[in-house]
Amino acid sequence: MKYKEIDAMLHNFGHSFVSLMNYVDDQYIADLLRSLAMSTANKEVTINFNDGSVLPELACPPELAKSISYWQAWLPKHMSNHRIDPKALSSVLLRYRLTNVGPEVIVESIDDRGKHHKVFVHG
Numbered sequence: 472m473k474y475k476e477i478d479a480m481l482h483n484f485g486h487s488f489v490s491l492m493n494y495v496d497d498q499y500i501a502d503l504l505r506s507l508a509m510s511t512a513n514k515e516v517t518i519n520f521n522d523g524s525v526l527p528e529l530a531c532p533p534e535l536a537k538s539i540s541y542w543q544a545w546l547p548k549h550m551s552n553h554r555i556d557p558k559a560l561s562s563v564l565l566r567y568r569l570t571n572v573g574p575e576v577i578v579e580s581i582d583d584r585g586k587h588h589k590v591f592v593h594g
Contacts, residue, residue: 478590498532503535507532576592577590
């Protein structure tokens, strides 16, 4: 188990999720996240990859739900590729929020030692 790899793994996961390579049924997931964030009061959407939930509880577009399920299935392998035991992380949250300078993507998790990991990804 390589605890020092957790931040790099979270960064790579978040960067890939919001990249233009995440394209489902003729829809860029980054565009869906932007639209959803614009429709919320705090301009933020949070995805929990452990249970697939999206907050605030919005009408989740089917393309986003499909993408989340693909990425949930891939996450344990991605962790293993970084030499991280998938059981070592209690949750993986991706927060997409709109700011005055553009989108901000934050990926967070807590490991089995209780350490909070938080990485910023350029959206």
